[in-house]
Amino acid sequence: MASLRQIHSNLCFTASSAGCAGEGDALVTAESGLAVSVRTADCLPVLLADTRHRAVAAIHAGWRGSASAIVVAALRRMQNEFGTAPGDVFAAIGPGIGVCCYFVGEDVARKFGHDRAGCIDLAGANRAQLVDAGVPAAHIDVLGLCTQCDPARFHSFRRDKEAAGRMISFIRVAEKTPV
Numbered sequence: 166m167a168s169l170r171q172i173h174s175n176l177c178f179t180a181s182s183a184g185c186a187g188e189g190d191a192l193v194t195a196e197s198g199l200a201v202s203v204r205t206a207d208c209l210p211v212l213l214a215d216t217r218h219r220a221v222a223a224i225h226a227g228w229r230g231s232a233s234a235i236v237v238a239a240l241r242r243m244q245n246e247f248g249t250a251p252g253d254v255f256a257a258i259g260p261g262i263g264v265c266c267y268f269v270g271e272d273v274a275r276k277f278g279h280d281r282a283g284c285i286d287l288a289g290a291n292r293a294q295l296v297d298a299g300v301p302a303a304h305i306d307v308l309g310l311c312t313q314c315d316p317a318r319f320h321s322f323r324r325d326k327e328a329a330g331r332m333i334s335f336i337r338v339a340e341k342t343p344v
């Protein structure tokens with residue numbers, strides 16, 4: 166499994182081997198058998214798969230990454246590295262803090278189109294960025310579960326502070342089975 170030292174950026178790396186690929190927040194690969202992963206606890210994990218070119222991405226999208234369109238940065242890197250067309254991409258947006266709980270101040274809210282402090286919809290923002298970049302809406306699965314609301318299933322940094330654990334989301338291209 167390849168991973169990152171996550172820094173709430175929109176930096177994207179191409180993984181070619183297991184271990185830490187660097188400081189950034191998205192990893193892409195077309196190496197079969199190599200999983201790319203991100204760790205989250207309220208921030209969103211987003212996984213992408215280009216089924217035509219057999220390439221994948223794992224993305225850590227908190228408010229900073231979402232405000233700087235890290236999902237689009239990952240998609241562009243897949244286009245450049247593997248020839249990915251957005252229309253061939255399937256996306257999974259995993260558990261993260263929901264609009265029910267994610268209250269932010271005015272400075273952050275403004276980055277998501279609001280004019281005052283309030284709750285923002287990180288999953289919706291990432292979904293909209295993917296659709297704007299050409300990923301078919303029918304290819305995007307939004308889990309829609311809030312990490313802060315569901316202590317039985319999810320870690321949440323806002324809920325548990327320094328005691329919060331992390332969840333790992335990963336995706337890989339399957340090794341082709343010999344026929």
Ligand SMILES: [Zn+2]
Nearest residue numbers: 265266311314
């Ligand atoms: Zn909630």
